[in-house]
Amino acid sequence: MELFCGAGGMSLGLKQAGFDVVGAYDAWPLAVDTYNRNIGPHAAVADLGDLLSIIPELVDLAPDMIAGGPPCQDYSSAGRREEADNAKLTLSFAVLVATVRPRWFVMENVINAIKSETWAQARTILKAAGYGLTESKINASRYGVPQSRRRLFVVGRVGERDGFLASAIAAAASSEPMTIRDLFGATTPSAIYFPSTSDARRSIWSPDEPAPTIRERSIRPLPVSYRAHPDDAALIANGYVYSRPVRAGRGVRSVDEPFPTVTRTAWERPTPRYLSSPHPADPIAASSTAVLTVDQISRIQGFPLSWRWEASAKRDVLQMIANAVPAPVAASIGRAILDREAGKSTPEIHGGFLQWLVRRGRSRQSARNVKFLAGKARRLLGGRTFAVLALELAALETVEEFKAMKRNPQSDLRQALRLLEQYQTQAPKCRSVDPLLERIQLAA
Ligand SMILES: C[S@@+](CC[C@H](N)C(=O)[O-])C[C@H]1O[C@@H](n2cnc3c(N)ncnc32)[C@H](O)[C@@H]1O
Known part of the structure; x- marks a missing residue:
């Protein structure tokens, strides 16, 4: 819902x-x-x-x-x-x-x-x-x-x-941000064509990004008949777009970057004020940049080509677009x-747990073993974590694979979960995410 x-x-x-x-x-x-x-x-x-x-x-x-x-x-x-x-x-x-x-x-x-x-x-x-x-x-x-x-x-x-x-x-x-060229650059010679089975997914990919999952369909050359929409071709040929800057930032963006946050005014042309005092880092004059169409703004926001807007006023359409969560x-x-x-993923156990165990007197080998067992317990729990340790241990007792184990491996798993719990409560600032991954998810 x-x-x-x-x-x-x-x-x-x-x-x-x-x-x-x-x-x-x-x-x-x-x-x-x-x-x-x-x-x-x-x-x-x-x-x-x-x-x-x-x-x-x-x-x-x-x-x-x-x-x-x-x-x-x-x-x-x-x-x-x-x-x-x-x-x-x-x-x-x-x-x-x-x-x-x-x-x-x-x-x-x-x-x-x-x-x-x-x-x-x-x-x-x-x-x-x-x-x-x-x-x-x-x-x-x-x-x-x-x-x-x-x-x-x-x-x-x-x-x-x-x-x-x-x-x-x-x-x-x-690992890399998606750029405007990735979405609209179908006519560039460097584009790769991965035919998609769904309207909601693009068929054109940049060689500079990971390919989509390749199933029975293999990579094919861009069909000769494939023509980018003239608006998209014009955008890529121009190479730059304008977006009203936030807090004295840059107004001109290259198509080899992502667009800034889409707002209701994403189509607007630069104001006389901006033109008379442009940002020093703008690579070309803002007046020479390509103008985004409403359709292109809609696609930058993740709506498919087939999407139909039920409003006659451009203002309303842009408001709905700007409000949206991009579907991808x-x-x-x-x-x-x-x-x-579905129990197909488990929360990552952060490397800090290993160091914490070593600091408490375990050998590196034993610490690695405890971390491995904590991960195994999480897998047996179908990736679930529980707010209270007693519930976590009780849930483990009900898992068939756990019940079939001998006593010693069972108590090793319980002990690994207890130690993980201690680590998480004693080091409340301990991160649940690898800092590198966290930096990637937020970086433009
Ligand atoms: C940020 S937008 C949500 C966009 C949506 N998640 C999407 O992906 O397209 C917030 C929405 O809240 C709606 N809204 C504002 N006040 C409301 C209210 N009192 N009751 C129901 N909806 C309301 C607005 O009409 C607007 O569509």
Whole structure:
């Protein structure tokens, strides 16, 4: 189920990952129409601030997961009143999750929401409802769109330890950011053609990035008949785009970089003020850059070519685009969730555990053995972590493979989990993610 679904960027990505959507809600009729036309007829207009009217319906639908991006709290143009209203909607999201109590939830928001008083209150509600939380900051250009959009994703699962999914989200980041050329550069000789079976996936890949998974279809040369859309060809031929700079930054971007965060004004031309005092690092004059079409802005935000916008005013279309979670980002987070739910991934045990064991007098060999056994226990638990050690040990006792083991290996596994628990509580700052992976997921 998605709350504050907008036009459906997040639902699209979650569907691509393999979720079914049973219901979606938003207060904006135009966004709901666009959602229903493109995703499926399960979106409805509703005021999610009116909790008593909506809760019975949501409880009846009994979703396994609730996703949602409540309106952001830091619109720079927003007045105090709008900020306060938006803050209440983040609390509504938390109250709805805590009441409907799905096994999982995902919330998306701007990065500095994490420091807000509202998120502190929402967090308290979600913790009291029994959710373990993973709070990950990501850069969308590492998750399948050419856009250096930084966002906070909070993933919750009932009963987990905080940070339980952080390593899986970090590991899903690509080692290099996606660039504008990667998306639109079909006519460049360096493009590689991997025919895709789905409209939602691109067929053109850069040689500078990892190839998609190759199944029975092998690499073929770009078909002679393949022609990039003239707008895309013009963009690549120009080589540069303009984007209104934030805080005196650069206005001109190369197509070999990601685009900055897409906003309602992503199509705007440079102002006379910018033209008279351009950023010194601009490689060409801002007036000579290519102009992005609404269709291109929509694709930079992860919407497929086949997407149809149900609004006649450009302003509304751009608002829906700018509001969205890019579908490839939602798909990456969704896949991390489904893999964990299916027991196909386990939380990484950080290298600091090894050093901690050695500092407590173990040989390196024995420390490696304990770390290996803790990892094995996590695998036997299907990747689950438990907020309380006693529950973790009790769950282990119910696993068939564990029950079939001899006594000594059983107590070694229990001991490894106890030591891991001590490490995690004694070193509360210990990271659940490899710092290198964490840097990659956020870097543009
Ligand atoms: C950040 S956007 C969400 C975009 C969506 N996640 C996507 O991927 O397309 C926030 C949405 O909250 C909706 N909204 C604002 N106030 C609302 C309310 N009181 N009840 C329901 N939806 C509301 C807005 O119409 C907007 O579509």
